[in-house]
Amino acid sequence: MQPFVYLRQSQLADVSADAKFLAGGTTLIDLMKLKVEIPKEVIDLSALDRPDMHEITQTDQGVRIGALVTMADAAEHQLIAVNYAVITQSLKLAASQQIRNMATMAGNLLQRTRCPYFRDISYTSCNKRVPGSGCSALHGINRMHAVLGASDDCVATYPGDFAQALIALGGDVETTGPDGKRKIPFGELHRPVSDGPHRETNLRRGEMITGIILPPEDYRRSLYLKVRDRESYEFATASAAVALKLDDKGTVADARIALGGVAYRPWRASEAEKSLINAELSEAKAAAAAEIAFREARPLSHNGFKIALGKQTLIEALLRAKSLEV
Amino acid sequence: MRQKKDGPFLNRRALLAGTAAGAAFPLARGSAIGEENAAIDPRSKFPVMLNVNSQTFHLNVDSRTTLLDVLREHIGLTGTKKGCDHGQCGACTVHANGKTVLSCLTLALAAQGKDIKTIEGLVGANDRLHPVQEAFIRHDAFQCGYCTPGQIMSAVACIDTGAADERASIREFMSGNLCRCAAYPNIVDAIADARQRRES
Numbered sequence: 001m002q003p004f005v006y007l008r009q010s011q012l013a014d015v016s017a018d019a020k021f022l023a024g025g026t027t028l029i030d031l032m033k034l035k036v037e038i039p040k041e042v043i044d045l046s047a048l049d050r051p052d053m054h055e056i057t058q059t060d061q062g063v064r065i066g067a068l069v070t071m072a073d074a075a076e077h078q079l080i081a082v083n084y085a086v087i088t089q090s091l092k093l094a095a096s097q098q099i100r101n102m103a104t105m106a107g108n109l110l111q112r113t114r115c116p117y118f119r120d121i122s123y124t125s126c127n128k129r130v131p132g133s134g135c136s137a138l139h140g141i142n143r144m145h146a147v148l149g150a151s152d153d154c155v156a157t158y159p160g161d162f163a164q165a166l167i168a169l170g171g172d173v174e175t176t177g178p179d180g181k182r183k184i185p186f187g188e189l190h191r192p193v194s195d196g197p198h199r200e201t202n203l204r205r206g207e208m209i210t211g212i213i214l215p216p217e218d219y220r221r222s223l224y225l226k227v228r229d230r231e232s233y234e235f236a237t238a239s240a241a242v243a244l245k246l247d248d249k250g251t252v253a254d255a256r257i258a259l260g261g262v263a264y265r266p267w268r269a270s271e272a273e274k275s276l277i278n279a280e281l282s283e284a285k286a287a288a289a290a291e292i293a294f295r296e297a298r299p300l301s302h303n304g305f306k307i308a309l310g311k312q313t314l315i316e317a318l319l320r321a322k323s324l325e326v
Numbered sequence: 327m328r329q330k331k332d333g334p335f336l337n338r339r340a341l342l343a344g345t346a347a348g349a350a351f352p353l354a355r356g357s358a359i360g361e362e363n364a365a366i367d368p369r370s371k372f373p374v375m376l377n378v379n380s381q382t383f384h385l386n387v388d389s390r391t392t393l394l395d396v397l398r399e400h401i402g403l404t405g406t407k408k409g410c411d412h413g414q415c416g417a418c419t420v421h422a423n424g425k426t427v428l429s430c431l432t433l434a435l436a437a438q439g440k441d442i443k444t445i446e447g448l449v450g451a452n453d454r455l456h457p458v459q460e461a462f463i464r465h466d467a468f469q470c471g472y473c474t475p476g477q478i479m480s481a482v483a484c485i486d487t488g489a490a491d492e493r494a495s496i497r498e499f500m501s502g503n504l505c506r507c508a509a510y511p512n513i514v515d516a517i518a519d520a521r522q523r524r525e526s
Contacts (some may be wrong), residue, residue, distance in 0.1 A: 096502020232501035
């Protein structure tokens, strides 16, 4: 790790370009040890005089989750568990108990890719680390890499689970920074690969997430299905966050779909959602939606299986959601 | 000194002055606090106060020092082990305010104000082993023993939080503690047994 100045304050100061915010530390400290992150200043947020950043509250606009709430606390919270099952499940299926106890909800959204070529600086080519240097994974060992939303510039997978549940439901993030407060639809937080792999989010210098707003309507008929190489403590090979609203006749009134483990950034499958509206959700209909969701998928040398696996995961998730008793 | 009372942001000068006056959180030695941050040498030693196993320790550490390294190298509590040093193996698991955390991904400076408990802190009166430690011995729940302190810290929390009711929930709770000797079945047995004895 490179030397840095540690700052821990009740109020935030102007933030230099070489500063990083520290919350749970499970991503940042790890990447600092790997010298992927080399901040000159580390600003520990834990002592900020912002009780709202540590609370989960019901507001008029929906449930608000403070940015510094831990994954473990959010996973156990009844306000979330009852009405947003997909979020609770995405949290419980992520990481290990120790990491859930440390990692915060906003930090979780901002976690970096697990691409081994990004995490190992002995690989000189990584457009995320060194813009313009190329992508070692494109023709490397890319079994865990993205089939959706990637380009020749970067084929890294966004690794998180909670982000998929959040983008499916259409939540917002609240931020504060030198330019004041603002609210960003979560679907617009992460940039497409065409903006440059090193520019992952639309957060500005010194801007940080203070809270996460869930939509006011509940999504009881929702679930997170995660397929991985081992049963626990592993990133998704493919996952699906699904929420449905069915009318009295059982036809689909609202469908929300996001896909994890297969895409460059948190990935909502809007066209697949639309294909289900006003239809009865049969297995054939779910399969057709899965085809639409992966229509643009582009396989690499080692990850072609993710297209079939991703489709099957989505079909299974949709059918399970349909049969939920809520 | 605060220039924007309403907002969360202060300018850098006000921040540093506030730090020097408040001194609630160690930033750097007093002499290193200047008007501009550049005055702080990041290679300085920073004062840190830690509460470990109900004892208070005052130390001076490099900002890069992890809680794990402070425990082992500065305080001399070598029960907590360093495995991967990247938060993947769980060998360094300790309790912070009663919850399991990875000491290798925790900066010592960021651990201030928390009650840290290590494997050494589990021992009861008259050096009696903790019931979970006894259960691990009874069930032969380790082979080489390197991961065992971390396993036991997680196991204690597993039982305390009610996650030890079923074998499946034990396995899920313990999945962040790897055992390359693969003593997993016996570890689950030990936890289930310790939990049952505590209930009865």
